[in-house]
Every structure is written in structure tokens, then in C-alpha cells.
Amino acid sequence: MKDLKLADYLSDNPEKVPTRYGYGDGLVLLGEKYDNVVVLGADLTSSLCTDRFLKKFPERFLQTGIAEQDMTGVAAGLSLTGKIPFVSTYGVFCTGRAWDQIRTTVAYARLNVKFGSGHGGISVGPDGATHQALEDIAITRTIPNMTVLVPSDYHEALKATVAAAEMQGPVVVRFGREKVPVITSAETPFEIGKAEIYREGTDVSIMACGIMVYEALIAAQSLSLHGISAEVVNSATVKPIDSATITASAKRTKAVVTAEEHQVMGGFGSAVSEVLSQNYPVPVKMVGIQDQFGQSGSPSELMEAYGLKAKDIEAAVKEVLKLKARER
Amino acid sequence: MPGNSDRDLDSVANVIRQDIIKMIASAGSGHPGGSLSITEIVTALYFKVMHHDPANPQMEERDRFILSKGHACPAVYAALAECGYFPKEELLTLRKMGSILQGHPDMHKTPGFEASTGSLGQGLSIATGIALGLKMDTKKNKVYCLMGDGELDEGQIWEAAMTAAHYKLDNLCGIIDRNGLQIDGCTHDVKNIEPLTEKWKAFGWNVMEVDGHNICDILTALGRFSHTHYRPTVIIAHTVKGKGVSYMDNEAGWHGKAPDNEQTEEALQELTRGCCK
Numbered sequence: 001m002k003d004l005k006l007a008d009y010l011s012d013n014p015e016k017v018p019t020r021y022g023y024g025d026g027l028v029l030l031g032e033k034y035d036n037v038v039v040l041g042a043d044l045t046s047s048l049c050t051d052r053f054l055k056k057f058p059e060r061f062l063q064t065g066i067a068e069q070d071m072t073g074v075a076a077g078l079s080l081t082g083k084i085p086f087v088s089t090y091g092v093f094c095t096g097r098a099w100d101q102i103r104t105t106v107a108y109a110r111l112n113v114k115f116g117s118g119h120g121g122i123s124v125g126p127d128g129a130t131h132q133a134l135e136d137i138a139i140t141r142t143i144p145n146m147t148v149l150v151p152s153d154y155h156e157a158l159k160a161t162v163a164a165a166e167m168q169g170p171v172v173v174r175f176g177r178e179k180v181p182v183i184t185s186a187e188t189p190f191e192i193g194k195a196e197i198y199r200e201g202t203d204v205s206i207m208a209c210g211i212m213v214y215e216a217l218i219a220a221q222s223l224s225l226h227g228i229s230a231e232v233v234n235s236a237t238v239k240p241i242d243s244a245t246i247t248a249s250a251k252r253t254k255a256v257v258t259a260e261e262h263q264v265m266g267g268f269g270s271a272v273s274e275v276l277s278q279n280y281p282v283p284v285k286m287v288g289i290q291d292q293f294g295q296s297g298s299p300s301e302l303m304e305a306y307g308l309k310a311k312d313i314e315a316a317v318k319e320v321l322k323l324k325a326r327e328r
Numbered sequence: 329m330p331g332n333s334d335r336d337l338d339s340v341a342n343v344i345r346q347d348i349i350k351m352i353a354s355a356g357s358g359h360p361g362g363s364l365s366i367t368e369i370v371t372a373l374y375f376k377v378m379h380h381d382p383a384n385p386q387m388e389e390r391d392r393f394i395l396s397k398g399h400a401c402p403a404v405y406a407a408l409a410e411c412g413y414f415p416k417e418e419l420l421t422l423r424k425m426g427s428i429l430q431g432h433p434d435m436h437k438t439p440g441f442e443a444s445t446g447s448l449g450q451g452l453s454i455a456t457g458i459a460l461g462l463k464m465d466t467k468k469n470k471v472y473c474l475m476g477d478g479e480l481d482e483g484q485i486w487e488a489a490m491t492a493a494h495y496k497l498d499n500l501c502g503i504i505d506r507n508g509l510q511i512d513g514c515t516h517d518v519k520n521i522e523p524l525t526e527k528w529k530a531f532g533w534n535v536m537e538v539d540g541h542n543i544c545d546i547l548t549a550l551g552r553f554s555h556t557h558y559r560p561t562v563i564i565a566h567t568v569k570g571k572g573v574s575y576m577d578n579e580a581g582w583h584g585k586a587p588d589n590e591q592t593e594e595a596l597q598e599l600t601r602g603c604c605k
Contacts, residue, residue, distance in 0.1 A: 038464075062460065065494075070453045070487035077457020080392075080442065081465065085457075100447055101484075105454060109435050109444040 001200050005187040009217055015182045019175035019211070022157025023116050024049025027086060029158070030165050031057045036082055037165055040064060040071050042089045047177075048118045050088045068093045072101035072113070079112045084165050088116040091133025091174060095140050106170050107145045114164045115140075120150070120174040121261030122289065122306055123211065128296040133174075134289050138266030140172045141239040147171040147192060148239040150260075150268065152213035153182050156236055159190040167192060176261075178299045180211045195242035197249065201231035204317050204324075205249040205256045209235050209268045212259035212287070212308065219313035230317060241271050247279045255324040256284045257316045261308055264288035283323035285316040337543045340410065341371040345572045346599045347406035347419055353592040355423035358431070361582040362476060363403040365507040365540070365567040372546040373472055374407045382412040385439045391469050392442050392458050396451020397476035397505065398432040399584070405429050405438065413440040449482025451475060452502060456492045459500040459560075470554065474503045478510030480521045486531070492560040493532030501553045502533070502562040505540065507569035509580040524564060533562045540565030572599060 008014065030037040031053055038060045039053045045063075054061040062078075064071040068089055075085035087094060094117040095102065106113045117136055124132045141148045149164065149171060151157040157175045164171035171192075189196065198213065199220050208216040213234045220230035233249055235242060250256055256276060258269035269286035276282060289306055303309055344367050352358035374380070378391040395404055402422060409416045414428065421427035428437045432446025443454050455473035462469050479485065492500050504524070512518050521527075528535045534556045538545040546565065553561040569583070570576025573595040576587075587595060 059464070062495075064487075064491050067484075067487035067491065069450075069484040070456075070491055073450050073453020073484065073488065074457035074460065074491060076443070077454040077459070078461045080454070080458050081461025081467075083461050083464075101450055101453075104447040105444065105450050 001197065004189065004196060004198065005185045006198065007182050007185050009181055009183040009214060010221055016179035017154040017182055018177060018179050019151055019154060019157040020049045020118055020177060022151065022154040023118070023161050023173065023175050024052040026158040026161025027053040028056055029162055031060065034084065034165065037084045037086070038062060038078060039086045039088060040075055042066050042068050042071050042093070044089055048088045048116060068097045069101050072098040073105055075113045076105045076111050084112055084114065086114045086116050088118065090119040090131060091117040091136040092131060095133065095136040095172065099139055102140070102170070103143050107143045110145045110169050112168055113170050115170070115172040116161070117172050117174045119177050121176055121210065122294045122302045122308065123176055123178045123261060123299040125178065125299040125302060126296045129293040132294040134263050134294060136174060137238055137260070137262045137268055138270070141271060145169055146239060147237070149192065149236055150174045150209040150238050151236050152210055152234055153180060153184055155182065155184045155186055155188060156190055160236065163190065163192050174210065176211060181214045183214050183217065190236065193237050193240050193242060195233050195235040195237070195245040197231060197245070198234050199230070199232040201229040201253065203229045203253055203255070204321060205231045205233055205253045206259060206313060206317065207233040207235055207246060207249070207256060207272050208259040209238055210261050212261055215308065215310045216259050216313055218310035219317065222310060223314055223317060228317065228321070235268065238268050238271055241275060243275045243279065246272055246275050250276055250280050250282045254282050255320045256282055257287060257313060257320055258284065259287040259313050262288055263291065265291060283320050283327065285320040287313050287316050337371050337375055340375050341367045341543070342599060342602060343410060344371060344403060344406040346596055347409070348402045349573065349587065349592055349595045349599070351402050351406065351419045351422040352586045354420045356586050357423060358402055358586055359399040359584045360576060360587070361509065361569040361579070362397060362400040362505065362507065364571045364573065364576065365569045366400050366403050366474060366505050367571065368541050368543050369474060369503055369505065369546060369565055370403050370407045372543050372550065374411055376547060377550050378472070382440070385413060389469060392455070392471045394443050394451045394455040394458070394471070394473045395433060395445055396473055397448065397479055398446035401433045408438070408440040448476070448479040449484040452485050452488035452492070455500055456488050456497060459492065459497040460495055462499060463497065469499065471500045472503065473500070474505060477504055477506045477508065477515050477521060478518070480504070481519050489528070489531040489533065496558045497560045498557050500560040501550070502560065504562060504564045505567050506564050507567045509569045509578070509583065511580065511583050513580050528562045532559055534559050535562050535564065537564045537566065540567035541571055574598060
């Protein structure tokens, strides 16, 4: 296995940083590197860490007020003058409120607009269901021309933000609010469209995106103590999904569990299932939000209550292994 | 546009009207009413006011035109063909499989189109973004955005109106095709948008009202726009839906319907007799 220069994620006290910091710091790097990167905000500047860009490049930060549909259209117009605009707001508003603007004005015309879609997932916590983006992956990945990135930690969020600017066309980068374990390092490879095997295994493949990659790695470690060898695939690009890596892993293990902090309907698990059912059908179990809205609570309480912890992945692995055994 | 300054703009508008009828009749569907109401506005912009070059559609110094009411694209397609962006024969492929002239504009298929529009209410935001980008680069290009009056029901228009005024975009000119009709009837009955002038003024815009079928009036207003500073301009152009074809004149029923052969013949005869004024 190639050395991915991962962090010591199995430590009892891993370093924890919010993925939104990666977005904020990625934008600053971009601002330094490219004169035409501009950042748009809708009254959530410090919450999304876009204040880091604002402080350094005030003339390239544009406030549209609480008007996400207009912000998206303005970004479309800016891209038509050669700018690389980053639309920044919470995922529910970014991808939901302005979905038609994204679809028809931006994606149909393949405009070079980037979407920083914050507060992804149920780990948003006490703000409750209205502010927890749980459908954003599903509703953006169905749009033609769209690229959808769901980074797993700070470093990956930073690299995804930079990579989004360096490709042509619309991109959604999803990130979260809470501090989450740092599992990669600045040296860990990241490429749009490429899934990486973070842990090799032979009995089952756990395919994850976002902060569920950490839970998958913890689950795999725990399973290994019970004699189950689990492979962990980090698929930070949900679209275009890395069919080759996913299919090859399924061919090796012949059983798959997907894990996402998002509705299983239409989300990452569905994307993996679309690949496998057409290329190499194997039993699949999906860990994620099961067709429910969230609620207020602490992030850890919610992750627990909605079945998004390592132990839930372990349980799904055991179920999928039963299905695998039955097929033999 | 250079080379057209001496051409009789009313006769250009008449040719565009005839093309609109021919195109929509040939397509068997489309939106004649709102295309006929914007004909003089489009003529004034493409044949007199805007700096653009059909031989070089991406010319950096070009002024930008955004058709927010994308369904009225036949009028703009006809103007673009008349300018020479593409051969006039293409006009009869409107809405047909493989055509460069989609039912609603696709900027990648039609040379000269700056944005893909059709979902109403979005054009003014696009135009605002373009105007902002040009200002950031201290460019002198002007940006024009043509909206329908029914389209003003959309909240995003008013979001954009605030953004454009906030950024003092005096390089942006909105034009409203105030024909008073939308699919379900009079704009007054569907959802009253008045008092329109006062609304735009309250939103911080320089507002002018013109007879949208009088090219001289339109040119005067557009001239004043270019001398307005520190705020965006909107021209409320009072128009008649279906203008120039007697049986379509002010009839909401002709918003999105193609004329049959007989009706087409009648419309073209009226227009060739020049009774469109």
C-alpha cells in the first residue's frame, strides 16, 4: 500500500479542526495565487471562515446580503467576466434555496462558479433541522456538469477548495461546522475524481465521504480486533465518482458498506450503489440518515441518535457479511 | 453597431417582426407576444447603442446584453442574424432538434448570447454580476438587461435591484418590457406590481419611462443612462404585447402560441404593408 502520509488518527486524543477552517484557509491561498478569485457572502462571513479572505482581500469580497438566489446569479455574472467566484453560505441555502439558479443559470451554461456549501450534515448540532444540510449531495449530484466534493478533514477541505478553483466548471465543496479529527496531512494526495484506499482489507469495503471517513477508520480498527479485515475507501469526490477504485475494491472484498452524513436516498451511498449494481453487484448496506429530518442536540448526541458512529458502521458490516455468506 | 447607424431603424424593426412570425410559425410553437413587444428595444440596442462586433462575438470591449425574459429570444435571434452573427437561414431551425436556436437561449449554442436564461427572475442578478466584474477591472463596457413585467413577480429581481444599487452600478441599465400582460392575464390581475416607478426609485435606481415602440424615445433614454453616475438605471418601456400584428395586439392568448398558416400569411401581409407603426 502506498504511503498516504495520514495523521495518527487512531490516537486517543486526535487533533480536531473544523473542515470550514480548511475552506477559509484554502480561499486565502487562492487569493494569494490568483487575482481573479472572488468570494461572495450572504451575511455569514465569520461562520464560514470567509473573514480570513475578507481581511486579506477586502476588494475581492462581495457581500450580497441574505439573498442566496441573487448571490448565485451575481456569481454567474462575475464568472462571465473571467472571475472565479466562490459562493459561500450554509448548505441548505446554498444548494437548496438557490437550486434552480445553480441548475439553469450556472450548470447548464457550465459557468465557472464554485460553491462553498457549509454546515453540511447533522453535526451542525443545536441549530436543528432547518440548518442541517442532509439533502445537498443528492440534489447537486443530479445536475449535469456539476462536480461534488465532500472532504473528510481540514487538510482535505483546503485541498478541495484549491482544486475546485483550478478546474473549469461548477463545483460544490461541502464542509461542516464542528471540530472533527484530522486524519490526513498536508502531504496526503488529493485529486478530484480519485478515491483513495486509506486502509486495505479483504472481507468488506467501507466506502465513506466527509467526516464519516474517520468513523469508518475507527470501525475498521475495531473490526480487526474481531478478525474482520475491512478496507476503507475515502471517496471525497462524490461526482464524478471514482468507479474504477470502487469497483476494484468491491471485486476484492465482495461486500460494501457506505457511510455518509447525509440522506442515504440519492446521496453518496446511492452513488456507490449505482456504480456497483451496474459493474459488479455485491451486497451493500448504507449508513447515513434514513429518510428523516434532524433536530436540535449536541453534535455527538445527534451522530449517536441518527446512527452515524463507528459502532453503527460495525453493525452494518456484520449485516452485510451475513448477506455475503448467504450468496456463497 | 458600426455600419448600421444610417439604416432606418423602424424598417429594421419591421424585418425583425416578420422574422419572429416566420420563425415561430415554422417552429409550430414559441412566444410571439413578448417577442413583438421588445422589437424596437432590441433594434435600438443592437443597431445603434451597443458596442459589439458580429465577427468577434467575444470582443473584450463589447457591451453585454442579458435577455432575462428568455422566452422572447426569437426577437434577439432575428436581431443577431440581421447583424450577421449567423446566417439568416438558421432562423427557421428555431426550436428544432439540433438547432443553434433553442426554445430558450443557450449561450454556448447561439453566437452573440451572453447567458443561458429562461427561468424567470434570474437575468438581473447575472447582469449585476457582470457589471460588478467589469467595475472591479475598471472596464468601461455597459451592461443591459431586458426583463418582462410579469417577471417582476419574482423575488430575485428585487434582491438584484438592491445589490446593484448597493454597489452603485452605473454601468448597468435594466429595461422593463411593460406590456401589462402575462400568461394568466393582466399583470394587474395576476399580481399587481404597481407602483412600478416609485418601487424602482425607492430601491435606489434612476428611473425613466418611455414609449417602448418609439425608437427615438428609447435612444434618448439610453443616452441619458450613459450620463448617469453612482446608481443603476431602469427604463420602463411601455409596450403592447403582440405589437404589429393586429390579431395578436394586446392579447394574452398570444403569449406562447404559434400562428397557423393563414394567420401567418395575414401577419406577414400586415407587416409588409408597414402598418406596424
